[in-house]
Amino acid sequence: MPDTDSLLDSLASDAFKKVPQPTIERLSAYLQCVRGLRDEERATASSAEIARRTGINAAQLRKDLSYFGEFGTPGLGYDLRALERQLAHIMGLDEERDVLLIGAGNLGRALSSYTGFARRGFRIVAAFDLDAEKVGTPIGNIPVFHLQELSRRNAEFGAQVGLVAVPSNAAQEAVDALVAAGVKAILNFAPATIGVRPGITIRNVDLTSQMEILSFYLRHG
Amino acid sequence: MPDTDSLLDSLASDAFKKVPQPTIERLSAYLQCVRGLRDEERATASSAEIARRTGINAAQLRKDLSYFGEFGTPGLGYDLRALERQLAHIMGLDEERDVLLIGAGNLGRALSSYTGFARRGFRIVAAFDLDAEKVGTPIGNIPVFHLQELSRRNAEFGAQVGLVAVPSNAAQEAVDALVAAGVKAILNFAPATIGVRPGITIRNVDLTSQMEILSFYLRHG
DNA sequence: GTATGTGAATTTCTTCACAGCA
DNA sequence: TGCTGTGAAGAAATTCACATAC
Numbered sequence: 001m002p003d004t005d006s007l008l009d010s011l012a013s014d015a016f017k018k019v020p021q022p023t024i025e026r027l028s029a030y031l032q033c034v035r036g037l038r039d040e041e042r043a044t045a046s047s048a049e050i051a052r053r054t055g056i057n058a059a060q061l062r063k064d065l066s067y068f069g070e071f072g073t074p075g076l077g078y079d080l081r082a083l084e085r086q087l088a089h090i091m092g093l094d095e096e097r098d099v100l101l102i103g104a105g106n107l108g109r110a111l112s113s114y115t116g117f118a119r120r121g122f123r124i125v126a127a128f129d130l131d132a133e134k135v136g137t138p139i140g141n142i143p144v145f146h147l148q149e150l151s152r153r154n155a156e157f158g159a160q161v162g163l164v165a166v167p168s169n170a171a172q173e174a175v176d177a178l179v180a181a182g183v184k185a186i187l188n189f190a191p192a193t194i195g196v197r198p199g200i201t202i203r204n205v206d207l208t209s210q211m212e213i214l215s216f217y218l219r220h221g
Numbered sequence: 222m223p224d225t226d227s228l229l230d231s232l233a234s235d236a237f238k239k240v241p242q243p244t245i246e247r248l249s250a251y252l253q254c255v256r257g258l259r260d261e262e263r264a265t266a267s268s269a270e271i272a273r274r275t276g277i278n279a280a281q282l283r284k285d286l287s288y289f290g291e292f293g294t295p296g297l298g299y300d301l302r303a304l305e306r307q308l309a310h311i312m313g314l315d316e317e318r319d320v321l322l323i324g325a326g327n328l329g330r331a332l333s334s335y336t337g338f339a340r341r342g343f344r345i346v347a348a349f350d351l352d353a354e355k356v357g358t359p360i361g362n363i364p365v366f367h368l369q370e371l372s373r374r375n376a377e378f379g380a381q382v383g384l385v386a387v388p389s390n391a392a393q394e395a396v397d398a399l400v401a402a403g404v405k406a407i408l409n410f411a412p413a414t415i416g417v418r419p420g421i422t423i424r425n426v427d428l429t430s431q432m433e434i435l436s437f438y439l440r441h442g
Numbered sequence: 443g444t445a446t447g448t449g450a451a452t453t454t455c456t457t458c459a460c461a462g463c464a
Numbered sequence: 465t466g467c468t469g470t471g472a473a474g475a476a477a478t479t480c481a482c483a484t485a486c
Contacts, residue, residue: 076445106335217422219313220313280470286469
């Protein structure tokens with residue numbers, strides 16, 4: 001058995017090309033499940049139990065974890081405290097991350113007051129908007145700057161994560177501004193296909209698209 | 222070549238078991254792209270052009286469409302007006318759909334004022350909450366009722382789609398209430414794994430999970 | 443006995459490559 | 465010629481099934 005931590009840390013960008021995309025997207029579900037079990041004061045759980053709770057096949061869970069190391073004990077299962085720590089480490093969640101928000105409209109305001117982010121260590125440190133009316137009045141504790149100030153302000157913050165909550169036609173501009181300011185990972189809520197250069201991660205959360213998919217299943221399925 | 226419309230309509234639940242899940246999730250992206258091209262007054266486009274704009278492989282697009290019929294003209298491409306209509310029909314978007322919202326907190330309020338839904342024919346007709354303080358005061362035009370009234374009120378509305386924007390620990394209850402009221406498709410924003418009986422479609426939009434996935438790519442990738 | 447980790451088998455999805463049509 | 469629609473090939477992901485460890 002290889003030393004777990006060194007295996008984990010040796011998995012730099014390079015070796016990670018081998019981890020299936022779907023695996024990465026499931027890690028978060030496992031972590032959520034483990035947190036839930038820990039809240040119930042459980043000390044260990046088998047892959048079968050986590051499978052039951054997440055709806056993900058037990059062999060799938062074991063294989064997913066196997067890309068990152070060996071975390072279980074045959075005959076016993078997984079120590080939940082350790083597994084939570086290891087999953088968090090794998091996902092880069094062992095330190096707080098500052099986040100920039102672009103768009104101080106309805107959605108932007110809702111996102112800034114969403115406590116789920118802060119609870120998981122994502123702290124929105126500043127918002128930016130094109131609308132001069134919105135600039136200057138903080139949302140809660142979060143200052144609102146003009147989009148033009150993005151790069152200058154982020155020289156100070158050094159945030160690597162951005163949220164884009166602007167209308168579709170402004171989304172590419174917002175993303176470009178974030179990337180220019182040094183942001184490396186972006187969650188985009190605008191219903192638009194955005195291009196970014198290699199090395200930048202962008203994920204789209206398109207609510208209308210989700211509704212359309214529901215509609216499909218309503219019509220068929 | 223089979224008659225397109227009858228093929229489309231013959232694809233009831235049954236034959237649809239053959240359509241890959243990822244195909245269904247891409248349909249919405251195609252539709253969005255086609256709408257964009259139409260906004261630019263374009264009359265036709267090739268699969269290659271749609272591929273370039275969406276980032277989805279051209280053969281993939283053609284195969285995806287092929288599950289539903291033949292929509293293109295060899296040598297020419299796709300008639301965009303027709304394709305938009307057909308995609309909308311496939312996805313069940315040719316009529317308006319009433320939507321119920323559970324949770325009148327920050328996120329719920331943002332969702333109700335999100336114009337993107339209405340623009341695509343999803344109309345939030347009522348909101349429900351457990352908090353007596355929130356009941357009675359409309360959000361914009363949308364009345365807010367107590368969750369207990371859900372079934373009774375939906376006897377009138379007959380909505381088949383629900384949005385769940387409540388804390389995790391209330392999500393299963395909210396979903397159960399929606400299902401009991403006749404809702405068949407649900408978009409859940411709570412970070413929780415929710416069980417529903419067969420025949421009910423539920424999709425999760427877990428923002429924290431999305432952030433964690435970004436964090437993974439920040440650490441590696 | 444119980445449950446992990448993992449090669450092998452299977453299933454699913456994507457891409458190729460080309461026949462056939464406009 | 466240009467582009468679609470689609471079988472066949474290839475790649476990727478999932479699931480099985482079992483040797484191995486506690």
